[in-house]
Amino acid sequence: MLATGSSLNAALCARYFFEQRFGVLLDIKEPYNFTHYDAIDPHADLVVAISQSGKSASTLEAMRKVQASGKSVFALTSDPQSPIGCASDGVLDINTGIESVGFVTRGFSATVLNLLLIALIIARKQEKASEVEEQHYLAELQRLVAAIPEVIVRTSRFIDRHSETLRSGERFVATGYGALVGVAKEFETKFTETVRVPSSGFELEAYMHGPYLEANARHVMLFIEDTPDARTRALRDYLAPSIGRAFTLTLGDEEDAQTLALNCLCEHHLAPLLLIVPVQMLAWHTAGLKGIDLAKRIFDDFDRVLKSKI
Helix, strand or coil: CECCCHHHHHHHHHHHHHHHHHCCCCCCECHHHHHHCCCCCCCCCCCEEECCCCCEHHHHHHHHHHHHCCCCCEEEECCCCCHHHHHCCEEEECCCCCCCCCCCCHHHHHHHHHHHHHHHHHHHHCCCCCHHHHHHHHHHHHHHHHHHHHHHHHHHHHHHHCHHHHHHCCEEEEEECCCHHHHHHHHHHHHHHHCCCCEEEEEHHHHHCCHHHHCCCCEEEEEECCCCCHHHHHHHHHHHHHCCEEEEEECCCCCCCCEEECCCCCCHHHCHHHHHHHHHHHHHHHHHHCCCCCCCCCCCCHHHHHCCEC
């Protein structure tokens, strides 16, 4: 899979559903490095370019490299008529339409959902999943989508309780593991884009190998888990006295003043579909609390000058 930015984060969210659940190996490549430094894997059976807008210049260039080698490339995008959609050998429409805001939210969730469905389709075709398993996962996905309104309500209450902490935060950090690394990385992307203060998302163990040394009283941290995770909670409890606030985001029902509990358990590989919603809401509301008008564009000539988007 060729992806960068939020598209890369979405691929990270879905990766282990392919690999761990169904044994389908998935290699994720950032387009620029792939084009200029990587070799094409001759054993790759399917190449998918992910670009929600369909306008990523680096992804388009990477697609052309693959096509020049004789392989086909499918595009996963919200705009089949975009440059990437038109240049692909087949379009996979995420069916959200083109988002009117520059900070993709529903497009991100829809990309994750479509990748999970692609994994399920491949698993069925390769007889790595039964019809019963297929129906189980389809029902689970429908259940999770139906739970989103309650997730929004719970997140809104959490934001109201902690508005002053969010408003005054100077550095935001999230951790995750497995499929939740993609959620933590999208936290980094969304907070950087909208809140515009130093923000990072780390794989849990990677954070423990050095980045923890920057922790101080100005930091707000979000520890992301699906079910109660001993390693995550040990890190949270260790750092809590040294940082401004240690929040936990969980699918469980154990809620306290510092925990946003969504009370909707599911299989780990599907968890990003729910956990990403609070991350998106936290970014938007924190920007508002800091007085940032996201309707007002900044660096308006960036894509034209740097040619990062077509």
